[in-house]
Amino acid sequence: MSITQNFTTPISSSSSAFLAPSSFNSRGGHVSLPVKSLGICKCVATPQEAETAYKTRVIRNPNMGKLQAGYLFPEIARRRNAHLLKYPDAKVISLGIGDTTEPIPEVITDAMSKRSYALSTIEGYSGYGAEQGEKPLRRAIASTFYNELGIEEDDIFVSDGAKCDISRLQIVFGSDVKMAVQDPSYPAYVDSSVIMGQTGFYQKDVQKFANIEYMRCTPENGFFPDLSSISRPDIIFFCSPNNPTGAAATRKQLTQLVQFAKDNGSIVIHDSAYAMYISGDNPRSIFEIPGAKEVAIETSSFSKYAGFTGVRLGWTVIPKQLLFSDGFPVAKDFNRIVCTCFNGASNISQAGGLACLSPEGLKAMRDVVGFYKENTNIIVETFDSLGFKVYGGKDAPYVWVHFPGRSSWDVFSEILEKTHVVTTPGSGFGPGGEGFVRVSAFGHRENILEACRRFKQLYK
Amino acid sequence: MDIKRCPARELTVKHSRVIIEIVKWKSRLLRVLHCFTWQYLLFAFSSNSAGQAAMGLLREEWGINNITVVTAPYLMLPTPKFKLTFYTDIDYLTKVPRSVKMESLQNGYLFPEIFMRECEYAQRNPHARLIRLGIGDTTEPIPDIITSAMAEQALALSTTQGYKGYGPEQGNRELKRAIAETFYPGMQVKENEIFVSDGAQCDISRVQMLLDVSLSIAVQDPTFPAYIDSSVIAGRAGRFKAESGKYKNIVYMKCGPENNFFPDLSTTPRTDIIFFCSPNNPTGSAASRQQLEQLVKFAKANGSIIIYDAAYAAYISDESPRSIFEIPGAKELAIEISSFSKFAGFTGVRLGWTVVPEELLYANGYPMIKDYDRIVCTCFNGASNIVQAGGLACLSPQGFRALKRTMRYYMENAKILVDTFESVGLKVYGGKNGPYVWVHFPGLDSWDVFNHILDRAAIVTVPGVGFGPGGEGYIRVSAFGHRETVLEASTRLTTLL
Numbered sequence: 001m002s003i004t005q006n007f008t009t010p011i012s013s014s015s016s017a018f019l020a021p022s023s024f025n026s027r028g029g030h031v032s033l034p035v036k037s038l039g040i041c042k043c044v045a046t047p048q049e050a051e052t053a054y055k056t057r058v059i060r061n062p063n064m065g066k067l068q069a070g071y072l073f074p075e076i077a078r079r080r081n082a083h084l085l086k087y088p089d090a091k092v093i094s095l096g097i098g099d100t101t102e103p104i105p106e107v108i109t110d111a112m113s114k115r116s117y118a119l120s121t122i123e124g125y126s127g128y129g130a131e132q133g134e135k136p137l138r139r140a141i142a143s144t145f146y147n148e149l150g151i152e153e154d155d156i157f158v159s160d161g162a163k164c165d166i167s168r169l170q171i172v173f174g175s176d177v178k179m180a181v182q183d184p185s186y187p188a189y190v191d192s193s194v195i196m197g198q199t200g201f202y203q204k205d206v207q208k209f210a211n212i213e214y215m216r217c218t219p220e221n222g223f224f225p226d227l228s229s230i231s232r233p234d235i236i237f238f239c240s241p242n243n244p245t246g247a248a249a250t251r252k253q254l255t256q257l258v259q260f261a262k263d264n265g266s267i268v269i270h271d272s273a274y275a276m277y278i279s280g281d282n283p284r285s286i287f288e289i290p291g292a293k294e295v296a297i298e299t300s301s302f303s304k305y306a307g308f309t310g311v312r313l314g315w316t317v318i319p320k321q322l323l324f325s326d327g328f329p330v331a332k333d334f335n336r337i338v339c340t341c342f343n344g345a346s347n348i349s350q351a352g353g354l355a356c357l358s359p360e361g362l363k364a365m366r367d368v369v370g371f372y373k374e375n376t377n378i379i380v381e382t383f384d385s386l387g388f389k390v391y392g393g394k395d396a397p398y399v400w401v402h403f404p405g406r407s408s409w410d411v412f413s414e415i416l417e418k419t420h421v422v423t424t425p426g427s428g429f430g431p432g433g434e435g436f437v438r439v440s441a442f443g444h445r446e447n448i449l450e451a452c453r454r455f456k457q458l459y460k
Numbered sequence: 461m462d463i464k465r466c467p468a469r470e471l472t473v474k475h476s477r478v479i480i481e482i483v484k485w486k487s488r489l490l491r492v493l494h495c496f497t498w499q500y501l502l503f504a505f506s507s508n509s510a511g512q513a514a515m516g517l518l519r520e521e522w523g524i525n526n527i528t529v530v531t532a533p534y535l536m537l538p539t540p541k542f543k544l545t546f547y548t549d550i551d552y553l554t555k556v557p558r559s560v561k562m563e564s565l566q567n568g569y570l571f572p573e574i575f576m577r578e579c580e581y582a583q584r585n586p587h588a589r590l591i592r593l594g595i596g597d598t599t600e601p602i603p604d605i606i607t608s609a610m611a612e613q614a615l616a617l618s619t620t621q622g623y624k625g626y627g628p629e630q631g632n633r634e635l636k637r638a639i640a641e642t643f644y645p646g647m648q649v650k651e652n653e654i655f656v657s658d659g660a661q662c663d664i665s666r667v668q669m670l671l672d673v674s675l676s677i678a679v680q681d682p683t684f685p686a687y688i689d690s691s692v693i694a695g696r697a698g699r700f701k702a703e704s705g706k707y708k709n710i711v712y713m714k715c716g717p718e719n720n721f722f723p724d725l726s727t728t729p730r731t732d733i734i735f736f737c738s739p740n741n742p743t744g745s746a747a748s749r750q751q752l753e754q755l756v757k758f759a760k761a762n763g764s765i766i767i768y769d770a771a772y773a774a775y776i777s778d779e780s781p782r783s784i785f786e787i788p789g790a791k792e793l794a795i796e797i798s799s800f801s802k803f804a805g806f807t808g809v810r811l812g813w814t815v816v817p818e819e820l821l822y823a824n825g826y827p828m829i830k831d832y833d834r835i836v837c838t839c840f841n842g843a844s845n846i847v848q849a850g851g852l853a854c855l856s857p858q859g860f861r862a863l864k865r866t867m868r869y870y871m872e873n874a875k876i877l878v879d880t881f882e883s884v885g886l887k888v889y890g891g892k893n894g895p896y897v898w899v900h901f902p903g904l905d906s907w908d909v910f911n912h913i914l915d916r917a918a919i920v921t922v923p924g925v926g927f928g929p930g931g932e933g934y935i936r937v938s939a940f941g942h943r944e945t946v947l948e949a950s951t952r953l954t955t956l957l
Contacts, residue, residue: 057763061672112614127597167839174559265555324558341665
């Protein structure tokens with residue numbers, strides 16, 4: 001019975017078990033539902049209560065049942081909390097969830113504060129905004145990120161974040177399409193695909209869902225998949241710079257990807273949430289590649305640039321030239337979803353977004369990004385100096401550390417137990433993440449330095 | 461039929477945009493699916509002969525070949541005037557099939573359609589002072605105590621101590637607690653049963669994502685269109701039947717003055733899900749305790765789940781229940797969705813919530829709350845922290861008092877509108893427990909009435925048929941507006957009608 005299964009399922013290390021980041025610092029005390037559900041499950045699982053408890057005649061969505069119970073992050077939170085109970089005086093440092101820590105620059109919060117006050121005035125009050133986002137913000141996004149790439153203001157749909165957009169895109173595509181994802185990758189792609197009914201069941205032996213193409217990305221292939229080895233998918237989720245590996249695809253690689261999509265009539269969903277962290281010449285947008293407008297969608301977010309993880313603002317670009325097989329423009333369906341299943345991002349958050357894209361705001365964002373990049377360097381150097389093979393860290397705020405031959409959960413536990421530092425086990429991002437641990441570089445400088453001191457102690 | 465030809469100079473080859481206005485096509489010109497290249501143009505007509513005629517014209521007059529004409533179901537919202545825009549120079553199509561569910565959507569969502577007509581009217585009549593009583597958009601400023609709280613939270617994010625990153629996807633605890641205390645006193649709604657969101661419309665879709673595609677649904681007729689549209693998108697609505705204006709697999713529960721705006725449940729077939737909005741949008745009718753008890757009993761007898769939309773509950777002025785959970789036994793079979801939009805003016809700020817009781821179980825005993833939480837954690841990332849701070853201030857004693865003043869203001873508007881329509885001899889409903897006035901124009905086509913009022917009085921309303929076939933013959937007038945505007949509207953309407 002599914003409840004008792006939930007109750008006893010061991011922590012799954014599949015990518016599907018991974019849940020998008022949620023804050024688990026002690027201040028918020030976010031006690032995730034699975035912990036609470038112990039209370040719920042308990043009462044329903046008790047035999048006599050199970051008989052008398054009223055059940056509707058509505059069947060559960062089997063797609064929800066396909067998801068592997070036991071999210072990654074609530075599980076990590078449980079372990080962290082258990083750890084705190086064991087060591088109440090330990091100074092736990094969180095380098096697990098990619099949650100920003102540095103304050104938002106004032107030029108941005110000032111704008112949000114002003115917009116809030118304006119809502120109390122007759123001239124300044126605004127009700128429903130355009131579901132696609134306020135025009136000035138769309139214009140600013142187009143000119144800041146897509147200048148001279150032929151992306152226009154009305155190709156841009158402002159949202160409350162990339163994660164939400166991923167699900168909205170899934171609704172647009174429906175249940176009869178097949179996805180390909182990088183392996184490892186941000187688990188929301190797989191989980192949303194399962195919820196949408198695009199996949200088959202989870203196969204425990206390979207830790208994959210049926211009917212998804214998992215494109216292995218490893219140090220051996222430069223974290224770019226061998227496209228010749230996969231069967232044609234309808235949709236390809238491609239995150240670059242990559243979460244969790246930190247790898248940023250080169251122009252050549254993206255050109256290959258676009259060509260592959262073109263040859264197969266597939267659509268690429270390019271997640272560029274970390275593009276501002278790119279150090280070198282690698283493309284910041286898929287639309288830098290000629291021909292991409294006919295095959296690609298790009299989704300991005302203010303979360304990791306402006307510390308907007310709690311403020312909630314992002315955007316998705318769907319070019320007019322992107323058409324379904326019958327000629328219908330994908331943007332029109334997305335627009336319909338945005339108008340029917342959404343009601344626009346908060347006007348206050350959008351005011352903040354506009355300020356982010358002012359010259360002063362951009363400079364401030366670059367400074368914060370720079371700060372986190374310095375954190376990343378410190379972490380990279382630390383693991384380097386300890387003799388580990390380290391990946392990522394150049395173009396993204398994540399460091400992907402190899403622990404060959406070891407279970408990533410074991411390493412996670414070891415690091416937590418011995419250094420009181422929370423990381424993320426690689427297998428939570430997919431079977432391709434086994435043997436790696438992701439260390440996030442979001443944190444106050446002193447915490448990063450302290451964490452690194454502790455790593456050096458442990459692994460010297 | 462007339463096809464107005466566009467000027468030849470606009471017909472260039474590369475990236476040209478050609479606009480064809482098709483005027484008054486027997487008032488049945490309908491669904492243009494899309495059109496995108498010279499080579500590929502798709503129209504839909506209500507009959508084959510109309511289609512053939514159009515095809516002939518386009519071929520002969522403009523030399524456009526390769527036109528596919530299909531007989532399409534009758535559009536729910538007939539448009540006398542239509543604009544087609546198409547681009548040339550596109551020669552690549554992906555091989556990704558369009559979702560069949562999206563294809564079955566009829567035209568656009570109701571409110572953007574209304575907005576489009578507003579804009580068209582404004583364009584044609586730049587000097588007209590358009591009065592908007594169509595889309596239910598709030599107009600009065602948000603009380604200071606609430607916006608100050610949001611401003612302060614925003615500024616706090618610039619400080620080390622005050623900075624917050626990701627919040628719990630289910631919402632901040634203080635806000636959930638305040639919601640439980642304010643709206644569900646004595647109803648044993650627990651904090652963890654409340655999920656804060658960015659609005660009811662978004663929550664409706666999250667619920668749809670969560671539910672199995674095979675589930676059957678019932679809606680009131682007329683009703684807020686998002687329930688139907690989101691069901692179409694979810695794939696549970698079946699084919700649209702032009703003759704009836706209904707989707708095949710949806711049960712439409714007629715609500716009219718004849719049945720006191722409460723459906724006759726004795727003749728309603730069993731469905732898995734029942735969408736019920738009270739106070740109702742668009743009719744403004746609030747279900748009585750007795751009626752809701754009946755509904756709960758009906759749901760229990762059928763093992764159904766009620767999705768109860770209480771977005772307007774704060775406007776209730778009489779004894780009608782403000783929450784489905786006032787009814788004993790409701791927690792085993794209902795979820796309640798609500799919103800700050802209409803009682804706090806948060807239509808642009810974006811905040812709402814959904815209550816999923818722990819006791820609500822699927823047929824196999826699995827608690828829906830667990831799946832809802834999974835959706836919220838996987839497909840959402842929480843409502844904005846700034847906005848949640850505003851929500852908390854809304855529910856402070858001072859904040860709520862200030863909001864009540866604004867609600868009274870809107871309800872005074874409603875009274876003016878009710879009086880206006882009654883004074884010209886029309887039967888009027890609603891306007892007492894919700895900010896909508898539901899006016900009966902017996903025997904008339906609601907779009908015709910809408911157009912008449914727009915063209916002659918420059919007032920935007922919403923045609924009742926937009927809310928379902930049961931809305932035909934009615935017009936919804938929203939009471940959101942500045943007092944002067946509503947008074948002006950009243951004058952114009954009295955003259956016109």
